Amino acid sequence: MIELKQLSKVYNPGSANPVVALQDISLTIADGEIFGIIGLSGAGKSTLVRCINLLEKPTSGSVLLDGRDLTKLTPKELLLARRSIGMIFQDFNLLEQRTVLRNVLYPLEIAHTPRQDAVKRARELLQLVGLSEKENAYPSQLSGGQKQRVAIARALATKPRYLLCDEATSALDPNTTQSILDLLQQINRTLQVTIVVITHEMKVIDRICTKVAVIDQSRIAETGRVSDVFVNPQSQIARELILQKERQPGEIRQGRRIRIVFDGTTSYRPVISELVLACQAPVNIMLADTRDVGGVAYGHMVVELPADVRQQEKITAWLKTSGITYNEEA
Amino acid sequence: MFSDMFQKLWANGVIQLGIWQTVYMTVLSTAVAYVIGLPLGVLLCVTDKGGIHPIGWLNKLVGVIVNIFRSIPFIILMVAMLPVAKLVVGTSLGNSAMIVMLIIAAAPYVARMVESSLKEVKPGVIEAAQAMGTPEFSIIRKVLIPEAKPSLITGSVISMVTILGYSAMAGTIGGTGLGQIAITYGYQRQKTDIIWVCVVLTIVIVQLIQEFGMRIVQKTDKRVSH
Numbered sequence: 001m002i003e004l005k006q007l008s009k010v011y012n013p014g015s016a017n018p019v020v021a022l023q024d025i026s027l028t029i030a031d032g033e034i035f036g037i038i039g040l041s042g043a044g045k046s047t048l049v050r051c052i053n054l055l056e057k058p059t060s061g062s063v064l065l066d067g068r069d070l071t072k073l074t075p076k077e078l079l080l081a082r083r084s085i086g087m088i089f090q091d092f093n094l095l096e097q098r099t100v101l102r103n104v105l106y107p108l109e110i111a112h113t114p115r116q117d118a119v120k121r122a123r124e125l126l127q128l129v130g131l132s133e134k135e136n137a138y139p140s141q142l143s144g145g146q147k148q149r150v151a152i153a154r155a156l157a158t159k160p161r162y163l164l165c166d167e168a169t170s171a172l173d174p175n176t177t178q179s180i181l182d183l184l185q186q187i188n189r190t191l192q193v194t195i196v197v198i199t200h201e202m203k204v205i206d207r208i209c210t211k212v213a214v215i216d217q218s219r220i221a222e223t224g225r226v227s228d229v230f231v232n233p234q235s236q237i238a239r240e241l242i243l244q245k246e247r248q249p250g251e252i253r254q255g256r257r258i259r260i261v262f263d264g265t266t267s268y269r270p271v272i273s274e275l276v277l278a279c280q281a282p283v284n285i286m287l288a289d290t291r292d293v294g295g296v297a298y299g300h301m302v303v304e305l306p307a308d309v310r311q312q313e314k315i316t317a318w319l320k321t322s323g324i325t326y327n328e329e330a
Numbered sequence: 331m332f333s334d335m336f337q338k339l340w341a342n343g344v345i346q347l348g349i350w351q352t353v354y355m356t357v358l359s360t361a362v363a364y365v366i367g368l369p370l371g372v373l374l375c376v377t378d379k380g381g382i383h384p385i386g387w388l389n390k391l392v393g394v395i396v397n398i399f400r401s402i403p404f405i406i407l408m409v410a411m412l413p414v415a416k417l418v419v420g421t422s423l424g425n426s427a428m429i430v431m432l433i434i435a436a437a438p439y440v441a442r443m444v445e446s447s448l449k450e451v452k453p454g455v456i457e458a459a460q461a462m463g464t465p466e467f468s469i470i471r472k473v474l475i476p477e478a479k480p481s482l483i484t485g486s487v488i489s490m491v492t493i494l495g496y497s498a499m500a501g502t503i504g505g506t507g508l509g510q511i512a513i514t515y516g517y518q519r520q521k522t523d524i525i526w527v528c529v530v531l532t533i534v535i536v537q538l539i540q541e542f543g544m545r546i547v548q549k550t551d552k553r554v555s556h
Contacts (some may be wrong), residue, residue, distance in 0.1 A: 053461055082463035093458035097476050097552050107462040109472070138552040151458075158462075 002029040002052060002162065002196070007061035009047050021047040023218045025061070029211075031161075034188050034195045036209035036226070038241060041200060044218045049164050049198045053085045054078060065162075083111055086155030086193075090167035092147040094139040100126065100150050101135035107157045125153035129183060145176035152183060156191070163187070165197045169204060181208050202241055206230070206291060214238045230291075231263050231298050232325075243289075243300065255307045257329035260319070262290060262299040271324060272303070278318050281311040302329055335521045345511060349531055352507035355425060356494045356535075359432035363493065364486065366437040370396065371444020372470055378449075382456060383466050392441075399438040404496050407435050408503055428497070428505035436493045443485035447478045480551035487543030491536050498532065508532055 009022040021044045029035045039045045050056035052063060054070050063070045070081055094103050104125055108118035126132050129149035139147055148168060155163055165184065169177040185208045188195050197209060205212050205226060213223040216237035222229060233239045260271065276283065283303040290299025305312045319326050332340075339345050370392060376382050377389040399407070408431045415427035451474055459473045475482070498509025508528045516525035 055457060055461060079463040079465060082461060085461075087458070087461040089454055089458060091452075091454055093452065093454040095455060095473065095477060097479060097550075099552075106459075106472070110462060110464050110468060140553045154462075164461075 001031055001064075001066060002194070003027070003062075003064040004048075004051070005062045005064065007048075007051055007058050007063065009044075009051060009056060010059045013059060020218050022051065022058070025051075025215075025220055027213055027220065027223065029194060029196060031194050032188070032192060033211055034185070034197060034209045036197045036199065036205040036212040037215055038199055038202065038205055038212060039215035039237075040241075043215045045198045045200075045215050046166055048215065049087075049166050049196060052162075052164055052196065053082050053087060083107065083158045084160045085162045085164060086158070086160040087164040087166065088148065088151045088155050088168045090170045092139070092144075092151045092171075094147055094150055094154070096139050099136050099138055100131060100142070103139070103150055104153045104157055107154060111158050121157060122153070125156055126150075128156075128187075129153045143176075144172050145180060148172065148176075148180050149183065152180075152187070156187065156193070161192075161194060163193050163195045165195060165199075167198055167200070170199070170201065177204070178207070184208060214241065227298065231261060256305045256312055257286065257302055258305065258316070258319075258326045259329050260301045260303060261325040261327070262301070263325055271322075272301070274322070275315060275318060279311065279314045281306050281308075281315055283315070332523050332527075333521050335515060335519065336524050336527065339511070339515060339524070345508075345527065345531075348506065348508045348511045348528070349535070351425060352494065352497055352509070352532070353535065355429055355432065355497045355500070355505070355507055356490060359429050359436055359497070360440075360486065360490045360493050362429075362433045363436035363440045363489065366433065367440025368444050370437065370441035371448065372474070374441060374445040375448040375474070376466070376470065380453075382460070382469055396438040396441050399435070400442065404435050405499055405502070407431070408500065412503075423504045425506055428500040431500060432493055432496050435496055436489060439492060440485075440489050443489055444482065447481035447485050448474050450481050451477045480547050480553070483543060483547045483550060487540060487547075490539050490543075494532070494536060494539070 004025050004027045007022055007025040008020070011019040011021060025048060027035075037045050037048060047056055051058045054063065058071060062072075065081065065085070068081075070078065073081060095106060098106065101119075101122055104122040105118050108121060113121070123132070123135070126135055129152055131146060131149050131153070134142065134146065134150075139150065142150065151168075152163075163184075168184075169180050172180060181204065184195055184197075187193050188208075195208075197204060199205065209226050211224065212226045212229050214221045214229070214233075214235060214237055216235070221235035221237045222233065229238060230242055233242050262271075272283065272285065283305060285301060285303050287302040288299070289301070305315055316326070336345075373392055374389060374396070377385040377392075379386065379389075381389075402410070411431050411434050412422040412427070414434065415430040416422040418430050419426040421427050455477060456469060456473060459469050464472070497505065497507055498512070501507060501510030501513050508531055512525050512528035515521055516523075516528060
């Protein structure tokens with residue numbers, strides 16, 4: 001279990017212009033989870049993930065790994081602790097002058113694993129990530145997706161219980177992203193590795209995460225199960241990220257708009273058709289989006305109601321009695 | 331087409347010896363300059379702010395010393411350092427003394443070359459090594475130096491060519507080699523052909539160093555697919 005308690009990070013504290021990167025961050029990441037941390041660039045998410053393995057030293061607060069406070073460790077103990085936390089990066093950060101196999105061997109060399117065991121372990125991992133034939137290739141000869149697979153194999157070499165992914169798929173194309181996400185999910189399930197995923201892409205959270213924390217302006221704006229946060233984002237930032245601002249309906253408006261939320265129970269009902277038939281009133285669909293979250297359909301739809309206030313009331317009353325969640329679109 | 335002087339020198343093997351002395355001084359000085367300059371370069375890189383072990387005052391101190399030596403023109407440094415040479419090798423004349431001078435001049439240069447090569451290593455790669463729990467010394471040994479190897483070799487070729495140039499200047503104050511031949515026989519006795527022969531020979535040596543060095547770089551650098 002990873003627990004962050006009242007974590008804050010300030011760059012250049014005490015100087016004329018201190019930069020607050022993180023403020024009062026408290027999070028609990030339970031074993032076995034794939035925990036997503038999403039935010040816009042500059043929100044502080046990269047700093048946050050680096051505070052977990054203390055690549056960035058928090059200004060205050062504590063980082064508990066299975067109850068042990070990493071901020072209180074001696075430098076030597078910290079080096080050992082880091083070997084139980086794997087990490088992968090957006091630009092892979094492989095050793096360019098080493099072959100694929102020797103890249104995976106690197107953390108084992110650092111851990112003084114006997115050579116034969118190390119090579120055996122490295123080959124197993126390359127098999128796991130599907131790159132056995134590439135063990136003698138150099139990183140420059142690999143595609144982005146292959147490089148990330150090598151990085152994953154390398155991160156897992158010392159059998160860590162945690163894996164931190166810092167924008168691990170941001171440099172990859174959609175197909176490759178999907179295959180890397182599948183691999184991460186497989187690792188989570190088969191090796192029981194707890195994964196922390198940092199991303200600015202909603203689809204990454206959507207596809208693999210069980211829990212999500214939304215970070216905005218150095219603070220946690222919202223946290224919870226992915227399905228809950230997706231269906232009913234509470235914070236402004238979560239709404240923007242999930243409902244994708246650029247796809248919000250345009251500004252040209254006449255009537256009142258409402259957002260109908262499908263919470264997994266009603267999404268297969270032809271709600272709009274029923275509504276139109278029952279109320280005998282036309283509605284204009286401005287935006288619709290449904291997605292599969294953990295096997296259940298979630299979604300939302302923005303409709304514009306007719307200008308007639310009585311018809312509007314009729315529609316909202318029908319939604320209420322039909323048990324369909326909706327909110328006013330500001 | 332060549333003067334009698336040249337033919338005499340060639341027949342007596344003076345020019346051939348000069349080639350050998352130049353190569354010998356250059357290679358030996360470069361090697362020792364690296365023994366001193368490489369650790370200094372590592373120190374400059376590692377202790378810099380943003381380095382893996384920032385120590386501000388040490389970085390400044392070494393940086394200033396390196397800069398002082400680098401800013402003195404070699405011909406002046408040479409004369410100023412004659413007592414040091416005498417202290418180290420017991421004489422301020424001849425090749426041994428010149429080699430001491432060349433090392434004093436080249437080591438700070440090498441330190442800067444090494445520093446800049448090491449700083450080319452992507453910070454992300456170092457961060458990944460830190461994330462894997464690599465102790466600082468192992469980062470130097472297993473990440474910084476191996477990853478910077480092609481650039482370090484390129485740097486050593488450039489350093490060697492610079493040192494070759496210095497070695498010719500050493501000919502003016504008692505060194506040997508092609509520089510000394512060009513000055514004593516070519517310049518002082520006004521035999522232009524000897525000057526030109528020395529120039530051409532130096533060019534050939536530089537080309538050989540460059541060509542050979544770049545081949546090694548190409549062989550070692552794994553960043554280009556082949």
